[in-house]
Amino acid sequence: MSDHTHDSELLSNALRYFLDYIRFDTAADPKSDSNPSTPKILVLAAKIAEDLRELGLEADVDEFGYLYSSIPATAEARYTLGLIAHMDTSPDFSGADVRARRIRYDGGDIILNEERAGFLSGSEEPIVLSPEVFPQLAEDLGRDIIVTDGHSLLGADNKAGVAEIMSLARYLTTHPELAHGEIKIAFTPDEEIGRGADHFDVARFGADFAYTVDGGSRGEIEWENFNAAGAKVTIKGRNVHPGAAKNKMINACLLAAEFIARFPEHETPQHTENREGFYHLNELSGDVELCELEYIIRDFELESFEQRKAFMESEVSRLNDKYGKGRCQVEIKDQYFNMKEKVRPYPFLIEYAKEAMLSVDVEPQDVPIRGGTDGARLSYMGLPCPNLFTGGENFHGRFEYLSVSTMEKACETLLALVPKFI
Secondary structure (H helix, E strand, C coil): CCHHHHHHHHHHHHHHHHHHHCCCCCECCCCCCCCCCCCHHHHHHHHHHHHHHHCCCCEEECCCCCEEEEECCCCCCCCCEEEEEECCECCCCCCCCCCCEEEECCCCCEECCCCCHHHHCCCCCCCEECCCCCHHHHHHCCCEEEECCCCCCCCHHHHHHHHHHHHHHHHHHHCCCCCCCCEEEEEECCHHHCCCCCCCCHHHHCCCEEEEECCCCCCEEECCECEEEEEEEEEECECCCHHHCCCCCECHHHHHHHHHHCCCCCCCHHHCCCCCCEEEEEEEEECCCEEEEEEEEEECCHHHHHHHHHHHHHHHHHHHHHHCCCCEEEEEEEEECCCHHHHCCCCHHHHHHHHHHHHCCCCCEECCECCCCHHHHHHCCCCCCCEECCCEECCCCCCCEEEHHHHHHHHHHHHHHHHHHC
């Protein structure tokens, strides 16, 4: 079988799985206390399990919505390799009724909703995917991409990763002549709301090392990520009729504005990149009597991460000193930590991934994750777990798209990676 033949087989299967799985709305629900956060994730898990069983593989979905499977070994291996992707999509934008189309990108703007009747009749404004805003489109000039109609996210994060692992599973089960060790597979729920590793059973999974297949652009290998915390700030006011409020009213909204203004102006997501940390005011609600602010805190270095948390606590204390004890409270919870401390002792994990990429003409790119993956937490649970690219771009919104050629390279990279653990 020629290289071109197996490349085409890997890609065609990955695309088939991908276009099937994005039909399922699996948006995680951050307000839910259940596990998984929504039963919709279980519906997709059941479908994937069925697809695995059709390949002759065992597949089990546990009570928390985690799907575990494995591909039997065809050769003895030094280590048992694991591959992981998450089934849920971001709650930041609708994942329902995904209308995907494959187009050849020949440059310029793409009007995502041009085929919708509302736009054609003039009742809807054009939704434009523009290279001026998203310059990475240039990497796919003359190539195929998959886009939405602008009314949903695509779901490449992370159904592209799920589909690529499934394509590998199909290829290896239909080509038993290829030598590889046992490969453990897991598909997880609720990664997008920071709970993807909450009930992951590392012992049951049974891998020595793993990779999450949850990255973006071609060649990305990620083994550094933010240290992350969430902070909830509660500000209590005193509401009095405004006509008689002098020296009595304490307006929680104004105290919230004062609190917000104390943070460094340029240490926000829209002003930072690469390894720069930030504070992000994610949600604000309230009135004169009570205001609640939801922040996330991010930093690559543990020392400056701790300094950021201490700064927030000091600003809470400052408000209390000024307006009275107990007026302002903060609850800070660590969410995950930089995986590099747990991956760095096993440099071969990075070397193998880079060698696999180079063997399929992909230039490896060491990229720090400005976010987190299941792998960040799993690395602290005894399963060192770098992250590999999938081909998705512009995650969590209407402008998300998938590079078809990069999906193909992701599949090829996985196929080239698995023999390295023999």
